[in-house]
Amino acid sequence: MDNANGNFDEMMGAGQRRRGPYNIYGDWIDAQDIKQLRRKSAEAKNFFRRTGITFNVYGDNEAAERLIPFDIIPRIISGREWNKIARGIEQRVRAINAFLYDIYHRQEILRAGRIPLELIADNDAFLPQMIGVSPPGNVYTHIVGVDIVRTGEDEFYVLEDNARTPSGVSYMLENRETMLQMFPELFSKIRVQNVSDYPDNLRRSLADCAPEQCSDRPTIAVLTPGINNSAYFEHSFLADQIGAELVEGHDLRVDNGRIAMRTTQGFEPIDVIYRRVDDNYLDPLNFRPDSMLGAPGMLDVYRAGGVTIANAPGTGLADDKAIYSYLPDIVEFYTGETSLLKNVPTWRCSESNSLAYVVEHIEELVVKEVHGSGGYGLLVGPTSSKSEISQFLKKLKARPGNYIAQPTLALSTVPILTREGLAPRHVDLRPFALVSPDRIRISPGGLTRVALKKGSLVVNSSQGGGTKDTWVLEE
Amino acid sequence: MTLGKTAGGLYWMFRYLERSGNTTRLLDAGFRMSLTRSASAQNEWRSVLETTSATQVFSEHYEEADLIKVIDFLLRDRRNPSSVLSVMKAARENARMSRTALTREVWEAINEAWIQLRALLARPIRERDVPEVLSAIRQQGSLVRGALHGTMLRNDVYNFSRIGTFIERADSTARILDVKYYLLLPSISLVGSAMDATQWEMILRSVSANRSYKWLNGADINPVGIADFLILDPRLPRSLAFCYAKINDNLKYLAKDYGSRCRSHELSDMYLTGLREHSISKIFDSGLHEFIADFIRNNNVLGQHIEEDYRFYK
Numbered sequence: 042m043d044n045a046n047g048n049f050d051e052m053m054g055a056g057q058r059r060r061g062p063y064n065i066y067g068d069w070i071d072a073q074d075i076k077q078l079r080r081k082s083a084e085a086k087n088f089f090r091r092t093g094i095t096f097n098v099y100g101d102n103e104a105a106e107r108l109i110p111f112d113i114i115p116r117i118i119s120g121r122e123w124n125k126i127a128r129g130i131e132q133r134v135r136a137i138n139a140f141l142y143d144i145y146h147r148q149e150i151l152r153a154g155r156i157p158l159e160l161i162a163d164n165d166a167f168l169p170q171m172i173g174v175s176p177p178g179n180v181y182t183h184i185v186g187v188d189i190v191r192t193g194e195d196e197f198y199v200l201e202d203n204a205r206t207p208s209g210v211s212y213m214l215e216n217r218e219t220m221l222q223m224f225p226e227l228f229s230k231i232r233v234q235n236v237s238d239y240p241d242n243l244r245r246s247l248a249d250c251a252p253e254q255c256s257d258r259p260t261i262a263v264l265t266p267g268i269n270n271s272a273y274f275e276h277s278f279l280a281d282q283i284g285a286e287l288v289e290g291h292d293l294r295v296d297n298g299r300i301a302m303r304t305t306q307g308f309e310p311i312d313v314i315y316r317r318v319d320d321n322y323l324d325p326l327n328f329r330p331d332s333m334l335g336a337p338g339m340l341d342v343y344r345a346g347g348v349t350i351a352n353a354p355g356t357g358l359a360d361d362k363a364i365y366s367y368l369p370d371i372v373e374f375y376t377g378e379t380s381l382l383k384n385v386p387t388w389r390c391s392e393s394n395s396l397a398y399v400v401e402h403i404e405e406l407v408v409k410e411v412h413g414s415g416g417y418g419l420l421v422g423p424t425s426s427k428s429e430i431s432q433f434l435k436k437l438k439a440r441p442g443n444y445i446a447q448p449t450l451a452l453s454t455v456p457i458l459t460r461e462g463l464a465p466r467h468v469d470l471r472p473f474a475l476v477s478p479d480r481i482r483i484s485p486g487g488l489t490r491v492a493l494k495k496g497s498l499v500v501n502s503s504q505g506g507g508t509k510d511t512w513v514l515e516e
Numbered sequence: 517m518t519l520g521k522t523a524g525g526l527y528w529m530f531r532y533l534e535r536s537g538n539t540t541r542l543l544d545a546g547f548r549m550s551l552t553r554s555a556s557a558q559n560e561w562r563s564v565l566e567t568t569s570a571t572q573v574f575s576e577h578y579e580e581a582d583l584i585k586v587i588d589f590l591l592r593d594r595r596n597p598s599s600v601l602s603v604m605k606a607a608r609e610n611a612r613m614s615r616t617a618l619t620r621e622v623w624e625a626i627n628e629a630w631i632q633l634r635a636l637l638a639r640p641i642r643e644r645d646v647p648e649v650l651s652a653i654r655q656q657g658s659l660v661r662g663a664l665h666g667t668m669l670r671n672d673v674y675n676f677s678r679i680g681t682f683i684e685r686a687d688s689t690a691r692i693l694d695v696k697y698y699l700l701l702p703s704i705s706l707v708g709s710a711m712d713a714t715q716w717e718m719i720l721r722s723v724s725a726n727r728s729y730k731w732l733n734g735a736d737i738n739p740v741g742i743a744d745f746l747i748l749d750p751r752l753p754r755s756l757a758f759c760y761a762k763i764n765d766n767l768k769y770l771a772k773d774y775g776s777r778c779r780s781h782e783l784s785d786m787y788l789t790g791l792r793e794h795s796i797s798k799i800f801d802s803g804l805h806e807f808i809a810d811f812i813r814n815n816n817v818l819g820q821h822i823e824e825d826y827r828f829y830k
């Protein structure tokens with residue numbers, strides 16, 4: 042495979058010499074027959090289909106469940122590279138929790154003038170109901186996914202933090218299972234750090250944050266919007282793996298100051314709810330009155346300490362894209378250290394100088410909605426048509442505060458298997474961090490998402506992206 | 517601890533799975549009859565529709581019943597909530613909903629069954645493919661049941677799956693008897709034409725019992741013997757007595773596990789005793805048709821009580 046486009050390729054670097062982490066794998070793949078590999082690839086697809094590892098597409102009844110394309114060429118990261126990333130994530134996650142605690146208590150960071158008040162006051166993700174509430178162990182974000190992109194040998198950037206209900210970890214685990222089944226010989230040749238303890242660690246993190254009154258083995262439930270939700274597979278997978286009940290709103294009610302679920306023998310209290318439902322839908326008495334996805338009164342029970350909700354309500358504040366641009370300041374404010382992981386330079390369109398710059402340079406920039414996710418509502422300047430740009434400019438000028446802009450990064454590439462053999466495609470990485478009162482555990486690697494279309498920078502599964510297994514080598 | 521929703525999901529998953537197998541058995545028997553005596557085939561297909569409670573929905577869409585229409589309607593018509601395609605979809609949806617209670621093998625078996633059958637039933641079935649398609653549907657069902665028996669813990673989750681299976685099966689056998697009871701009345705057996713013999717064989721076939729009946733009785737097929745076999749014989753896995761012995765056992769395990777009995781237990785005990793104490797001559801004396809109609813009603817009532825006692829929905 043050659044690397045003519047000048048991007049940083051994680052296998053080939055910037056030139057023609059294979060990078061160290063890919064040494065053994067590279068020799069192996071050179072000796073493989075492409076046809077054989079393509080057969081393996083079809084086998085993998087079949088395995089995913091049989092196991093039902095699917096995601097749902099809304100409003101598309103007949104083909105409602107789809108497979109996320111899986112590429113069988115692993116993405117390989119050295120132990121040394123990973124340690125750096127992991128330290129950076131740990132620092133960031135610690136700061137995010139400290140920030141959330143502060144915002145919902147004394148608000149020192151606002152008093153110190155390090156971030157503007159409007160950023161909090163005008164933010165829908167800020168929940169006044171959470172003011173003065175201290176979650177067990179002061180953990181707000183039990184599960185965090187930090188999206189990281191790479192642009193060079195030593196260049197890593199955080200693209201965004203996912204602090205509400207990050208998804209994708211089931212793919213990290215199933216991708217590895219699939220690779221273990223299909224290429225056992227590679228795992229005896231190459232020492233890859235294990236990820237299979239994630240479910241046990243998740244259970245531990247959740248159990249460690251159970252309400253104080255809960256003495257023995259806490260009862261944990263995963264709250265899902267139901268089988269039509271796009272991530273339902275993941276919800277049931279995680280519930281199964283951590284030995285939790287998988288509940289929906291209609292299984293729950295408030296009973297004696299606790300949240301209880303309807304079992305075959307009556308209502309039984311739940312200690313910890315790992316919710317995969319947004320804040321707004323958790324409790325029709327406190328939030329959206331039309332929501333059927335949560336339980337009336339859940340927030341009151343939570344505030345009184347009758348149940349732990351993970352992630353805590355109101356954590357969405359920390360993964361807002363406008364807050365993101367202040368994250369280096371937030372890290373410094375709470376840890377006293379400079380941020381180990383860099384942010385992508387970000388223009389806040391709410392500031393008039395920045396807006397002027399963004400409007401002028403829009404063809405080079407990526408412009409994102411502050412509250413958007415899933416690759417929706419964004420403009421990739423360099424690949425957009427004139428009319429798309431002018432359409433977007435109208436929206437931008439109408440509500441500049443709703444947007445941020447970033448340079449179009451030259452994301453690193455990793456080879457994927459195509460009909461013609463290996464070919465480079467752009468990737469990002471979502472590592473997963475689990476927060477307990479006493480420590481933060483980060484699974485080595487995470488979910489690598491890959492844009493399957495040549496040259497494309499959009500890796501979201503809803504937009505034609507695929508996934509890869511991510512190997513972090515033992516040092 | 518099992519969620520009411522999960523118990524209900526598995527109960528229905530196995531009812532639906534059982535229903536798809538029962539429908540194929542009926543079609544199998546009907547298909548054979550239509551090959552051997554096409555003259556009154558129309559009536560045969562009517563009775564197949566009647567047995568699956570599909571007559572009304574069918575007549576909303578078709579005037580005449582013939583092989584291709586009935587096969588299509590009962591196997592792959594989405595407008596028919598009891599078509600194999602509809603019930604397999606529902607079985608898999610219920611499995612998805614209750615996935616945390618199923619072993620990986622059971623989940624993969626039902627998922628695979630759905631994937632295979634959806635493809636198999638994507639296009640109208642040609643007459644010559646009918647036997648193969650019917651056997652493929654039954655085979656997929658067997659794979660799911662095999663995974664259940666081979667891998668699931670014998671706990672409440674298993675009990676609910678089994679109860680669903682046998683409530684559905686009892687209903688199906690009873691409906692076959694309900695539609696065909698007049699063929700089994702003693703007055704007819706006196707006449708005993710060749711036509712009746714084919715009809716009797718069809719009844720046995722529709723519960724996959726023609727071979728076992730012959731093992732037990734040789735070539736002497738008579739209506740009282742068939743009724744006795746299908747209603748009271750505890751050895752036949754599709755007889756009413758067998759189904760109720762299983763329902764009763766599984767309810768007993770639940771009572772032991774949970775440490776409490778409910779209304780369902782009283783009913784099931786009562787119905788089982790009824791079946792055990794009856795003789796076939798007594799059933800004929802007091803009216804075969806009334807007996808079957810009562811049974812279908814009681815079986816429904818028991819199903820409803822199980823749903824309430826174990827909080828499937830509320």
